[in-house]
Amino acid sequence: xxxxxxxxxxxxxxxxxxxxxxxxxxxxxxxxxxxxxxxxxxxxxxxxxxxxxxxxxxxxxxxxxxxxxxxxxxxxxxxxxxxxxxxxxxxxxxxxxxxxxxxxxxxxxxxxxxxxxxxxxxxxxxxxxxxxxxxxxxxxxxxxxxxxxxxxxxxxxxxxxxxxxxxxxxxxxxxxxxxxxxxxxxxxxxxxxxxxxxxxxxxxxxxxxxxxxxxxxxxxxxxxxxxxxxxxxxxxxxxxxxxxxxxxxxxxxxxxxxxxxxxxxxxxxxxxxxxxxxxxxxxxxxxxxxxxxxxxxxx
Amino acid sequence: xxxxxxxxxxxxxxxxxxxxxxxxxxxxxxxxxxxxxxxxxxxxxxxxxxxxxxxxxxxxxxxxxxxxxxxxxxxxxxxxxxxxxxxxxxxxxxxxxxxxxxxxxxxxxxxxxxxxxxxxxxxxxxxxxxxxxxxxxxxxxxxxxxxxxxxxxxxxxxxxxxxxxxxxxxxxxxxxxxxxxxxxxxxxxxxxxxxxxxxxxxxxxxxxxxxxxxxxxxxxxxxxxxxxxxxxxxxxxxxxxxxxxxxxxxxxxxxxxxxxxxxxxxxxxxxxxxxxxxxxxxxxxxxxxxxxxxxxxxxxxxxxxxxxxxxxxxxxxxxxxxxxxxxxxxxxxxxxxxxxxxxxxxxxxxxxxxxxxxxxxxxxx
Numbered sequence: 190x191x192x193x194x195x196x197x198x199x200x201x202x203x204x205x206x207x208x209x210x211x212x213x214x215x216x217x218x219x220x221x222x223x224x225x226x227x228x229x230x231x232x233x234x235x236x237x238x239x240x241x242x243x244x245x246x247x248x249x250x251x252x253x254x255x256x257x258x259x260x261x262x263x264x265x266x267x268x269x270x271x272x273x274x275x276x277x278x279x280x281x282x283x284x285x286x287x288x289x290x291x292x293x294x295x296x297x298x299x300x301x302x303x304x305x306x307x308x309x310x311x312x313x314x315x316x317x318x319x320x321x322x323x324x325x326x327x328x329x330x331x332x333x334x335x336x337x338x339x340x341x342x343x344x345x346x347x348x349x350x351x352x353x354x355x356x357x358x359x360x361x362x363x364x365x366x367x368x369x370x371x372x373x374x375x376x377x378x379x380x381x382x383x384x385x386x387x388x389x390x391x392x393x394x395x396x397x398x399x400x401x402x403x404x405x406x407x408x409x410x411x412x413x414x415x416x417x418x419x420x421x422x423x424x425x426x427x428x429x430x431x432x433x434x435x436x437x438x439x440x441x442x443x444x445x446x447x448x449x450x451x452x453x454x455x456x457x458x459x460x461x462x463x464x465x466x467x468x469x470x471x472x473x474x475x476x477x478x479x480x481x482x483x484x485x486x487x488x
Numbered sequence: 489x490x491x492x493x494x495x496x497x498x499x500x501x502x503x504x505x506x507x508x509x510x511x512x513x514x515x516x517x518x519x520x521x522x523x524x525x526x527x528x529x530x531x532x533x534x535x536x537x538x539x540x541x542x543x544x545x546x547x548x549x550x551x552x553x554x555x556x557x558x559x560x561x562x563x564x565x566x567x568x569x570x571x572x573x574x575x576x577x578x579x580x581x582x583x584x585x586x587x588x589x590x591x592x593x594x595x596x597x598x599x600x601x602x603x604x605x606x607x608x609x610x611x612x613x614x615x616x617x618x619x620x621x622x623x624x625x626x627x628x629x630x631x632x633x634x635x636x637x638x639x640x641x642x643x644x645x646x647x648x649x650x651x652x653x654x655x656x657x658x659x660x661x662x663x664x665x666x667x668x669x670x671x672x673x674x675x676x677x678x679x680x681x682x683x684x685x686x687x688x689x690x691x692x693x694x695x696x697x698x699x700x701x702x703x704x705x706x707x708x709x710x711x712x713x714x715x716x717x718x719x720x721x722x723x724x725x726x727x728x729x730x731x732x733x734x735x736x737x738x739x740x741x742x743x744x745x746x747x748x749x750x751x752x753x754x755x756x757x758x759x760x761x762x763x764x765x766x767x768x769x770x771x772x773x774x775x776x777x778x779x780x781x782x783x784x785x786x787x788x789x790x791x792x793x794x795x796x797x798x799x800x801x802x803x804x805x806x807x808x809x810x811x812x813x814x815x816x817x818x819x820x821x822x823x824x825x826x827x828x829x830x831x832x833x834x835x836x837x838x839x840x841x842x843x844x845x846x847x848x849x850x851x852x853x
Binding site: 384 | 559586587
């Protein structure tokens with residue numbers, strides 16, 4: 190047998206594999222790795238677009254971000270609250286809707302299509318729709334709520350109503366995503382454990398809690414992992430609905446970095462903020478990933 | 489322990505009837521096996537008893553209670569599934585205790601019931617493990633334990649050994665049989681494996697296309713099959729069938745086919761005269777086809793060409809070509825030297841033959 194190695198040490202099969210990988214690797218290098226390296230470099234420099242000296246300043250930008258009261262008192266809490274509440278509520282609603290759609294009833298296909306509709310609309314459009322719907326003077330929902338006799342709420346003028354609207358929009362967009370994935374997972378579960386539970390005198394709630402949920406656990410964790418990372422970098426809904434206002438009170442991570450980079454034109458500080466965000470996401474991601482692995486092993 | 493009575497039980501999916509008017513009385517403590525090929529309605533019948541499928545018509549009674557509209561939990565049954573149906577995220581102990589906890593049984597009683605079941609099944613060292621850490625046989629034992637702890641009126645088994653390999657299946661069969669002695673409970677067992685049916689059942693119910701073909705003890709089913717289907721389904725290798733013409737000469741009736749002639753007994757002749765058919769199907773168990781010349785005066789010999797031989801160690805199985813028909817002969821001494829294409833002399837005893845109507849396929853008796 191003749192070993193056909195080139196001077197680079199790759200045989201024909203390995204060269205073919207490299208050839209297949211090359212396009213993706215080039216794209217990844219050009220649009221991910223190199224920009225990350227440039228960004229990391231920028232985060233250690235004074236790099237204002239107004240006066241691009243690119244002076245090496247060490248960790249100064251990181252310290253500035255960490256000592257910025259807006260970052261500590263608004264951006265970080267907002268980002269975490271948005272992530273936790275949006276993911277938590279979307280998951281709960283998604284589970285409820287998936288359980289409902291998993292039962293046969295008349296018109297199930299129609300209901301399933303309707304539930305999926307928000308997912309088919311671009312988040313920017315959904316956010317615009319929400320903004321108009323909750324408009325203080327002529328928003329349909331505002332009018333409807335006042336018709337019900339509820340007190341008027343200045344949805345987009347105060348911090349918490351504005352932030353609640355951001356969360357509601359995010360939940361509105363992402364609940365169908367949870368629903369469809371969990372429904373597919375539910376339909377893939379073997380029927381026998383559920384039949385055994387019925388014979389074992391388990392109530393529907395007990396079956397859901399003690400049989401369905403544990404069996405769905407790996408899928409739930411993967412969904413939460415993907416969605417949590419995505420929620421952490423939410424930008425479009427916030428930008429369209431409030432632009433981070435009023436008075437920067439609804440700013441989240443992406444908006445904070447965006448404002449630094451493209452409003453204040455401070456690329457160095459923005460890169461440091463983005464770097465901190467990436468690190469937080471990395472820690473959260475690794476933690477959740479370990480959970481996924483453990484639950485996959487159990488399953 | 490309770491009796492189970494099925495009266496005219498029907499199952500329809502839309503307009504399609506999958507189980508036809510099943511009538512079956514299972515005595516308290518009896519072990520009944522439902523056997524048949526895939527799609528014969530045996531599992532559906534079992535699931536109707538369990539309450540996992542609604543019945544379309546008829547009555548199901550467990551003990552003195554009509555259970556037609558009762559949910560599974562109120563029927564006082566326990567079920568073992570083909571793929572174990574264990575709760576993978578719970579330990580063996582929690583799997584066993586789940587049903588009792590749902591029924592609000594005190595924890596001390598749960599512990600004693602679980603201990604009793606685990607001792608019986610040798611599961612004590614596995615109590616803290618989760619099902620995915622167990623072998624198939626151990627998982628099925630846990631599934632059996634889940635039934636035992638409940639002390640139900642009826643055990644239902646839905647092909648519980650089908651997922652196990654041949655060796656483990658034989659071992660578990662013995663364990664189930666031994667368990668029957670220790671936990672005498674009315675049991676309904678579904679299988680497509682005739683060996684399980686014959687070895688486990690007090691009575692066997694053979695089903696086909698949703699119809700019960702025959703109900704009887706394993707020996708009745710084997711020795712006196714009600715029709716050609718039952719005769720072919722039970723027994724391995726399967727029964728040989730030959731279309732024969734009946735000829736009566738000087739008061740002696742014989743069955744003729746190409747290169748094949750066998751003299752029938754006086755009793756068989758009388759039955760056939762009454763039946764009136766000129767042609768019938770003859771059924772011969774392979775173990776009743778013997779090598780050599782007849783050793784009694786009711787035997788008839790014929791010759792055939794050896795097609796294939798199968799050496800099983802304990803016996804030799806021969807496939808013969810007799811006038812264009814294939815006849816299997818089993819339980820031939822494994823030391824016998826038979827070469828393919830050789831012409832050999834065989835014989836059958838007229839008293840051991842089964843006779844079936846050509847058109848209805850029902851046994852002629």
